[in-house]
C-alpha cells in the first residue's frame with residue numbers, strides 16, 4: 001500500500017472524536033496488557049494502533065479485532081500518552097460499519113438494541129432491551145437467563161414495563177446534535 005493510502009487511513013481515524021493523539025503512541029503495549037478481552041482479538045489494541053498507522057485498513061477491519069471491546073476503559077486509564085485506545089477502537093467500528101464490513105460478533109446488535117432503548121425511553125429498559133437482543137441473536141440463549149430474570153422480577157429490580165424520563169424532547173435534541181457530529 002502506498003504512502004497516500006497510509007496517510008488517508010491514519011488521517012481518517014485521527015479525525016474521529018478523541019482519536020487525535022493516535023500518532024503519539026509509543027507502542028509500549030500497556031493497553032494490550034491491560035485489555036480485559038485481548039485474548040480473543042486477532043490483533044490486540046497496541047497492534048490495532050500500529051496497523052492504523054501502517055495503513056492496513058482492510059486487514060484490520062476484516063479481522064475480529066475491535067469487535068470484542070467491552071468499554072472497560074482500562075487501556076484509556078493506563079495509557080502513558082493519553083491516547084484513548086477505546087475511542088480509537090469504537091471509531092474503527094463505526095468506519096467498518098459504514099463501509100459494509102460484517103461484524104463477526106453480536107456486538108453491534110447489542111449496541112443497537114441498547115441505544116434504541118435509550119432513545120425510546122431516555123434510560124435503559126432492561127427487560128425490553130435483553131428481549132430484543134436475544135430475539136435477534138439467539139432466542140434459546142434467553143432461556144439460560146430466565147432464572148436471573150425471574151429473580152430480578154421477584155425482587156422488583158427489573159420492571160416489566162419501561163419507565164420513561166421526563167423531558168424526552170430535550171433528550172431528542174441532544175441525540176440529534178450528537179448524531180450530527182455535535183458531540184466532538
Ligand code: SF4
Pocket residue numbers: 024025026027028029030031032045046049078079080081082083084085
Ligand atoms: S498504552 Fe498508549 S502508548 Fe502504549 S501502546 Fe497503548 S496506546 Fe500506545
Ligand code: SF4
Pocket residue numbers: 031034035036037038045068069070071072073074075076085086089
Ligand atoms: S476499553 Fe476495550 S480496548 Fe480498552 S481495555 Fe477495555 S476491552 Fe480492551
